[in-house]
Amino acid sequence: MFSDKPIRRVLRGCLAAGLLAAGVFAPGYQAAADETCNSPFMSNLIKGQEDYVYVWTLGVEGIGDGSDKLVTIDVNPASNLYGQVVHSLSVSRRGEAHHMGFTEDRRYLWAGGLDDSRIYIFDVYTNPRAPQLVRTLEGLPGQTGLVGPHTFYAMPGRMLVQFLSNSNDHGGVTGMAVFTNKGDLVRTYAMPTTNGGDGYGYDIGINPGKNVLLTSSFAGWNNYMMDLGKLVQDPEAMKRFGNTMVLWDLKAVAPKQVFQVPGAPLEIRWSLNEGDNWAVVATALTSKIWLIKQGANGEWQAKDVATIGDPSKIPLPVDISITANGKGLWVNTFMDGKTRYFDLSDPENPKQTYEKATGKQVNMVSQSWDGQRVYITSSLLANWDKKGENDEQFLRAFRWDGNELTPLFEVDFYKERLGRAHHMKFGTDAIRAAYEDLDDTLAARE
Amino acid sequence: MKIWTTRSPRASNRWGVVVAALFAATLFAEVAAAHEAPKVPADFDPPAPGTYRLERIMQAPDGRIVDANSKRGQLAAYTHGKVTLLSLMYTACSDETGCPLAFYTIDMIKRDLEKSKAARGRVQVVSLSFDPEHDTPEVMRAYGGKHVKGGSPVPWHFLTAASKRELAPMLDGFGQDVSKAAKGQADKELVHVLKLFLIDKEGWVREIYSTSYLIPQVVVNDIKTLLIEDGVKVN
Numbered sequence: 001m002f003s004d005k006p007i008r009r010v011l012r013g014c015l016a017a018g019l020l021a022a023g024v025f026a027p028g029y030q031a032a033a034d035e036t037c038n039s040p041f042m043s044n045l046i047k048g049q050e051d052y053v054y055v056w057t058l059g060v061e062g063i064g065d066g067s068d069k070l071v072t073i074d075v076n077p078a079s080n081l082y083g084q085v086v087h088s089l090s091v092s093r094r095g096e097a098h099h100m101g102f103t104e105d106r107r108y109l110w111a112g113g114l115d116d117s118r119i120y121i122f123d124v125y126t127n128p129r130a131p132q133l134v135r136t137l138e139g140l141p142g143q144t145g146l147v148g149p150h151t152f153y154a155m156p157g158r159m160l161v162q163f164l165s166n167s168n169d170h171g172g173v174t175g176m177a178v179f180t181n182k183g184d185l186v187r188t189y190a191m192p193t194t195n196g197g198d199g200y201g202y203d204i205g206i207n208p209g210k211n212v213l214l215t216s217s218f219a220g221w222n223n224y225m226m227d228l229g230k231l232v233q234d235p236e237a238m239k240r241f242g243n244t245m246v247l248w249d250l251k252a253v254a255p256k257q258v259f260q261v262p263g264a265p266l267e268i269r270w271s272l273n274e275g276d277n278w279a280v281v282a283t284a285l286t287s288k289i290w291l292i293k294q295g296a297n298g299e300w301q302a303k304d305v306a307t308i309g310d311p312s313k314i315p316l317p318v319d320i321s322i323t324a325n326g327k328g329l330w331v332n333t334f335m336d337g338k339t340r341y342f343d344l345s346d347p348e349n350p351k352q353t354y355e356k357a358t359g360k361q362v363n364m365v366s367q368s369w370d371g372q373r374v375y376i377t378s379s380l381l382a383n384w385d386k387k388g389e390n391d392e393q394f395l396r397a398f399r400w401d402g403n404e405l406t407p408l409f410e411v412d413f414y415k416e417r418l419g420r421a422h423h424m425k426f427g428t429d430a431i432r433a434a435y436e437d438l439d440d441t442l443a444a445r446e
Numbered sequence: 447m448k449i450w451t452t453r454s455p456r457a458s459n460r461w462g463v464v465v466a467a468l469f470a471a472t473l474f475a476e477v478a479a480a481h482e483a484p485k486v487p488a489d490f491d492p493p494a495p496g497t498y499r500l501e502r503i504m505q506a507p508d509g510r511i512v513d514a515n516s517k518r519g520q521l522a523a524y525t526h527g528k529v530t531l532l533s534l535m536y537t538a539c540s541d542e543t544g545c546p547l548a549f550y551t552i553d554m555i556k557r558d559l560e561k562s563k564a565a566r567g568r569v570q571v572v573s574l575s576f577d578p579e580h581d582t583p584e585v586m587r588a589y590g591g592k593h594v595k596g597g598s599p600v601p602w603h604f605l606t607a608a609s610k611r612e613l614a615p616m617l618d619g620f621g622q623d624v625s626k627a628a629k630g631q632a633d634k635e636l637v638h639v640l641k642l643f644l645i646d647k648e649g650w651v652r653e654i655y656s657t658s659y660l661i662p663q664v665v666v667n668d669i670k671t672l673l674i675e676d677g678v679k680v681n
Contacts, residue, residue: 040658041656041658041659043639104639104656105623105639107623131675155654156639156654156655156656156658156659157503157620157621157641157642157651157654158503158654178501180503180504180621181621182621184504186501186502186504187501188502208658208659209489209490210489210490211490211492212490236525249493249498251492251498251664252497252498252499253491253498278490406680
């Protein structure tokens with residue numbers, strides 16, 4: 001069995017003079033938090049103060065230009081524009097903006113539309129404050145048979161994209177597709193429908209040290225584009241949610257094991273603590289935390305380890321964010337608008353230690369690497385968001401001192417004429433400085 | 447299935463090689479370098495050669511290069527006709543998870559393949575510098591050391607470019623980022639995601655490795671998978 005620890009010791013000894021001082025870009029270990037939820041293949045993790053939060057925002061008819069847009073918010077307290085929208089890039093159509101993901105070098109940000117199945121590739125390093133759209137991938141349902149690009153996961157030199165649906169019946173049977181970093185399709189992979197697999201998909205989580213790829217499952221276009229009020233009254237539609245997770249051989253991209261995880265298991269978070277080899281997921285409909293862990297005999301298992309709120313009230317856990325040390329987990333529940341913190345010191349027995357109502361509806365939760373800043377947005381899906389005065393749309397920033405979430409600032413996405421605030425990713429000016437300086441450096445050398 | 451382990455008796459003999467490779471890699475180091483990709487311990491048995499498929503990810507780019515003997519040529523001559531493991535690097539790199547790690551790993555892989563009848567004459571290794579100003583042919587020759595002399599059934603070629611202008615299309619084609627280190631670090635540091643490319647004999651990139659997944663046994667199995675695909679009997 002190959003272990004790199006002795007190598008690292010020797011390398012450290014031989015190269016002590018060359019080791020990096022901690023900088024804006026510091027090396028990470030294992031899967032990297034929202035800043036901690038990025039692909040383990042991703043470089044340039046922001047372990048200091050983030051400069052920007054990018055918000056992939058759903059367009060709303062009659063608000064602004066009504067189109068989906070990538071919104072940049074200045075979040076550096078040292079800036080005189082702290083807490084303000086400093087850029088908004090419309091894609092000039094409405095396609096159910098949802099999730100985003102960086103390429104491995106953090107130069108490009110991929111963002112998808114669950115309705116129109118478009119993928120947008122933004123350059124976020126030339127000018128991190130004002131990303132540029134460099135390519136739009138269209139016609140993917142025709143090319144791949146897949147609908148609703150959801151998770152964008154960096155792999156070396158390419159992006160692995162998990163879709164939610166298919167172009168045949170718009171149900172939940174779906175697949176993944178691999179693209180080059182430039183956006184060229186390499187191939188597709190079907191989610192397993194045998195050996196207990198339901199064929200559904202949602203999120204991706206990779207543990208390269210174990211050669212393991214985990215996937216979770218949600219629902220197809222027919223469900224996620226349906227009005228939530230109608231959906232919950234439709235017993236047949238309510239049966240069409242994913243109830244499985246799949247463990248794949250990463251190298252071969254081949255399913256190895258299917259876990260029965262009832263109630264739509266969503267975001268997958270591997271522990272970032274070196275030596276840990278477990279992941280957690282929250283189930284939306286059954287309001288549980290599940291642990292996926294390798295047992296002493298080498299077999300992987302999935303087990304229900306905690307309850308989130310009162311499942312009978314369907315609080316609808318929609319996003320989780322694990323701390324960099326793997327000891328804590330934020331959980332956002334959409335229906336009751338609460339942000340909960342679980343102590344994960346014993347991943348077999350997570351304990352809720354804190355909760356706070358952070359909005360009338362809350363969806364995504366992202367934390368800084370040091371865990372001191374927590375960002376929350378409000379939109380789940382255009383047709384699932386609450387109505388009337390409960391339809392708040394915001395990004396709210398909080399400071400976390402280990403005991404209390406203290407508000408830092410808020411951006412009202414309706415007041416700013418932006419739309420529905422969904423997925424967040426962090427940006428930094430340091431990456432621009434690095435690439436700009438490189439041109440000067442190399443030019444000077446010539 | 448053979449799995450390398452640095453705790454095995456075989457591995458203990460490698461430490462001389464490790465140190466030698468590191469000295470080779472750092473002999474010309476003037477600056478520190480920063481690679482950001484995390485490195486994780488590998489704790490699994492890689493799938494056996496030929497039991498999985500490697501996708502045709504993209505065509506390897508072409509461009510003008512200069513070899514370690516100052517002879518100009520095309521990169522395509524080094525990415526066709528054999529299975530090629532290509533590393534983008536620079537000799538001044540001294541980051542523990544960067545180019546020295548690649549050098550060491552390639553050396554391990556090369557020595558293993560040299561023992562394989564199937565690989566002899568069918569596999570080659572290429573190190574291409576993205577720092578043409580510093581990495582002249584003379585520097586690359588010294589960096590390559592004994593490997594430059596040739597005669598190996600698995601040759602290792604050390605290439606550079608004549609200028610940034612000639613280098614740029616190749617970096618773009620491979621999707622290789624290179625940036626200067628963040629402020630506060632030495633002004634000559636170059637930051638990049640460590641990448642090695644496995645290229646089939648038709649010039650298709652079939653796998654890309656970064657620090658998180660640079661596992662010698664995986665790379666060897668991938669190379670053998672391509673050989674099997676070519677109809678070569680692999681033992």
